[in-house]
Each structure stands twice: as C-alpha cells, then as structure tokens.
Amino acid sequence: MLDLFLQEKKIIKMSKRFKLKSDPLTAEEKFTKMKTKLESYIETHEGNASSFSKYLLESKLLGSESLDSSEVKELMEISKNVNLDWEENSEKSAAKNLREIESLTEIHVNSCQAQIVKVLDGSNKCVKKQKVEILPDKNDFPGVVLTQELETNENPATGEMPEITKLTVDIEGVEVDTDLEEAIKHCEDNLEPQLLTRLIQEYLPLNQDRQDVYTKTTSNTKHCILRSSNMIEFTNSTGSVLANVSLLIEFNKRSLSWTRSWMCKLTDNGSTACTSLHLPSELTRTGTVAGWDWVKAVETLGKVARLDAETPVKDGAGAWDASNVDTETPLHGQELKKRVPKRKL
Numbered sequence: 001m002l003d004l005f006l007q008e009k010k011i012i013k014m015s016k017r018f019k020l021k022s023d024p025l026t027a028e029e030k031f032t033k034m035k036t037k038l039e040s041y042i043e044t045h046e047g048n049a050s051s052f053s054k055y056l057l058e059s060k061l062l063g064s065e066s067l068d069s070s071e072v073k074e075l076m077e078i079s080k081n082v083n084l085d086w087e088e089n090s091e092k093s094a095a096k097n098l099r100e101i102e103s104l105t106e107i108h109v110n111s112c113q114a115q116i117v118k119v120l121d122g123s124n125k126c127v128k129k130q131k132v133e134i135l136p137d138k139n140d141f142p143g144v145v146l147t148q149e150l151e152t153n154e155n156p157a158t159g160e161m162p163e164i165t166k167l168t169v170d171i172e173g174v175e176v177d178t179d180l181e182e183a184i185k186h187c188e189d190n191l192e193p194q195l196l197t198r199l200i201q202e203y204l205p206l207n208q209d210r211q212d213v214y215t216k217t218t219s220n221t222k223h224c225i226l227r228s229s230n231m232i233e234f235t236n237s238t239g240s241v242l243a244n245v246s247l248l249i250e251f252n253k254r255s256l257s258w259t260r261s262w263m264c265k266l267t268d269n270g271s272t273a274c275t276s277l278h279l280p281s282e283l284t285r286t287g288t289v290a291g292w293d294w295v296k297a298v299e300t301l302g303k304v305a306r307l308d309a310e311t312p313v314k315d316g317a318g319a320w321d322a323s324n325v326d327t328e329t330p331l332h333g334q335e336l337k338k339r340v341p342k343r344k345l
Contacts, residue, residue: 107197108138110145120153128152128162132193136200141208144173146200148193164191171200174207175229179258183251195256203249206258210247210294217298223305224298232298234270234305242270242308243301247294262297263287273308 102108110133117127130150135142147170152162167188176184180203187196210230218226227233227244234243248261264287266274271284279300282289292300 102138106137106139106201108135110134117151124158125153125155127165128154134197136197137204141173141204144171144200144204146171146197148196150193164193167191167193169196174204177230177249179249179251186251186253199251199256199258202258206249206260210249213247213294213298217302221302221306224302234301236269236273236305236308240269241267242273242305243267245298245301247298260294261288262292262294264297264301269308270304273304277304277307279304 098109111131112133113131115129117129119126128151130152131147132150133145133147136144136146149168149170150164151166152164154160154162169184169188171184174180183199183203184196187193187199214226214232217232218224223236224232224234230248231244231246233241234245235241244265246263248263250259250261252259264283266284266287274283275281280289289297
C-alpha cells in the first residue's frame, strides 16, 4: 500500500510540472492580429510622413533659396494636415507679437534659415540645421551681429523640444578678446545659445565703459597712449615707460557673469616712482589694488607719470630722500616749541 501511495504522489507532482499548450490560433484570429498590426504600422508611418513633409515645407520656407509656388503646393498635397494661413489679420498679429518680444528682450532677429539634413535610419528623428542671425542689443549697439548655427535632432511625430547636438558662433561688430572668447567657447561646448545671447548683452555695455575710460584718459594727459585695443601705456617726460595697464572683463564660470578687474605691469622705473609716492605696496607686488576700480587705477597711474616727469631723478644726484620726514600734522596747542637753555646765575 505504501509503495502504491508513493507512486501516485510522484505522478501528481510530475503532472504539475508539465502543462499542455493552449490551443493554437485559428486562421481567422491570425489574420485579424496581423491586420491590426499592419494598420497600426501604416497609421504611424503616415503620421511620420505627414510630420516630415511639414518640416520639409518649413525648411523650404525658411531656406535661403528662392521658392517656387508649385513646390509649396506639392508639399501641401503630400502633407494632409498642413494648411497655410493667408489671412492679413493673422500676419499683422504675428508681426505685432514679434515686435513685442523683441521690445521686451531687446533682441532683433535679422534672419533665420532652417534645413533638414537627413533622416536617421531606424528612427523617426531627423537632423536639422538652423542659422539664426540676431542683434543682441539693437537700440544701443546696432552694429553688433551675433550668428548662431545649430544642429539638432528632432522628432516630428511627437513635437518634443529639439535636442541641440552642435553649436557654432560668430560675432561681428566687437573685438573678441580672450575673456569673450572663453565665454563663447563655454557656451559652444555646453550647447547654450540662450546663455550666450544674455552674456553678449551684458558684455557690450561693459566693453563700452572700458573704451570710454581709455578715450578719456588718453585725451586728458600727454603721458599715456593706447598701445593696443586693451592696453594703455604710461610714460614720463623723458620717454621712460612706467607701466602698462589692461582693463579686464573676466568671465566667471561659477556665476555665469562678468567681473571688472584690471592688471598693471610696472617697469623698474615705474616701481621706483610708485614707491617714492607712497602708493600701496600691493601694486608693486601683485600688479593690482583690490580697492581700486578702472577709473581710480588709470587716474592714479596718470598722476604718477605726471609727477615723475616733473621731478625726474638722474642717477641719484640731487635726489631728496623723504622717507625720514615726519608727515604728521601736529594738533592745535601741541606745536613744537624751541627749547631755550636755562640761564646760569
């Protein structure tokens, strides 16, 4: 009896392990399943084709080449859901919105070109190139033109925001120094076109202030000349160079903003002149003074050049050492009195 019981238990366990397959689909069910799958594929394909034709139409309209009306009609026939709005009121409304946006942002769009480069294999995405030419500050700096060329991956079917894969920048109307070049490179590497536009807007007035300081300094004193676009040279009346000063607009990567600074390179004669006039020793050690702004720096060094020219020192002859002179002003009632020797009786 025990052996029989164990055999029945073993058969029950084995029956739990093995299950018969469900009945196969009938021919009609297979046909219905394939039909549903094919319809879904066709619907998706038609949607992608419609979206791509819309992008192609947009690319043609925004392209630099002249467009024939027959091409527009052909593209509109391909794309079932694309209709152009020819109404005059719609055009006026779009123009008004654009002017308001430009007024608020102080940015003027000169031109915009778009072109579909290729469709990525195995996906619904396309590679698109755009070239945008803008004036970052049309009111105050109309001659500065910023050109941004973007390469993006876009999915026409979903309408999601495009993914920027490449950014190339060119700027005209302002000299690109090392600091501005660093900011441009940072935005190109990090694919930040909007950040670059803001930085250029903030840079332009700072650069104008710098040029105004250079112009005012060189016109008010004969002891300095503009050696380069970003360097002013101070000399005394004998022609000896005392200092070269650069006014800097440094790009701060942490705050993503600009910082004013300046740097001075003193010659041996310049160091001697600054020391004799008791200027902060920080100037000769580091080439700058923390508490001085652009105007204070150039005005002070201009005075050094003028005073050094008025009292030139030649080989140490006739030089007056003022280091031991007490320059403190005595208080009222504490004037020094000449001591009179006591009279002997």
